[in-house]
Amino acid sequence: MWLFQADLSGLRVAVLGAGKIGSVFIERLSGHVREVLATGRRPETLARAEELGATPLRDNARAASLADVVIVSVKPHHLPEVLREIHGHVSGKIVVSIVAGVRRATLQEVLEGATVFRAMPNINARVGGSATAVADSGDYDPKSRAVVEALFSRLGSVYWVPEEWLDPWTGLVGSGPAYIAEIIDGLVLGAVSMGLPREVVYRAVLDTLKATAELLANSDRHPAVLRDEVTTPAGTTIHGLKKFEEMGVKAALMSVVEAASVRGKELGDAIDAEVRRRLGLARRER
Ligand SMILES: NC(=O)c1ccc[n+]([C@@H]2O[C@H](COP(=O)([O-])OP(=O)(O)OC[C@H]3O[C@@H](n4cnc5c(N)ncnc54)[C@H](OP(=O)(O)O)[C@@H]3O)[C@@H](O)[C@H]2O)c1
Structure with missing residues (x-):
């Protein structure tokens, strides 16, 4: 039961990385939000995003500047460059990363001023059947929470869970x-x-x-x-x-x-450490 029921219809949502899962966001959000902006590198990625109902853009910084909510859905090795590009364009906005492994604290450290969420949907989102975990930090303002809840509800069910659950969640869901x-x-x-x-x-x-x-x-x-x-x-x-x-x-x-969850944690720790290294952030105690 949420204090606020978010109305998505006035929102501009940027999907940075219109790949397999990014395309699902475009499909499921188009027509339910004011506009979906989508980025990618290859012309065919942008053409497909446009076919699915998004406004295609090559420039992540411009997409982030125009949007109210930014969804980051690139592969982990592309994340540092994308974070560098949008840093400075997301203050006061909601940023949701669905990138496996990379910890919320790492994202928040780079994207000062933004309200950063971390979520893990699955491919069943294509039919509105994702069981999406969203890491619950406890200090989110109710309006931002409601917006994230409403956005991911377009993909299926939403579970607010402690962030430590996201790696095992990846192994199960x-x-x-x-x-x-x-x-x-x-x-x-x-x-x-x-x-x-x-x-x-x-x-x-x-x-x-x-x-x-x-x-x-x-x-x-x-x-x-x-x-x-x-x-x-x-x-x-x-x-x-x-x-x-x-x-x-x-x-x-x-x-x-068990095996997939252990692997999820190993990969998560390694990916987060690598992203931090490439962003020049201090190593984190495990
Ligand atoms: N697939 C899933 O079911 C799923 C579920 C949960 C979470 N995730 C997470 O979602 C992320 C994406 O996974 P995916 O399977 O959708 O991968 P994918 O199909 O490879 O999509 C990644 C997209 O990012 C784009 N991209 C790469 N560098 C970019 C840049 N600098 N600026 C803008 N766009 C850029 C690529 O565009 P080009 O093709 O034009 O290079 C590609 O379309 C991963 O971090 C993964 O952990 C995926």
């Missing part, structure tokens, strides 16, 4: 679509090996996945309750579940998330 895609593929291949046609079972597995997620989302029940509901004594499900246990599927899934 950022990488999540890849894990789910692998699980879907495995289930489909199992059916194909039993002689069922791939094209049919693929759609059926997707239907099953979507409806199972909906059933769980619409109830407070633990997933194990749903599992038990469909597990008839001596039936098919218990025979399948026994294989889950024998093959260590649940332990494997836990290890997948």
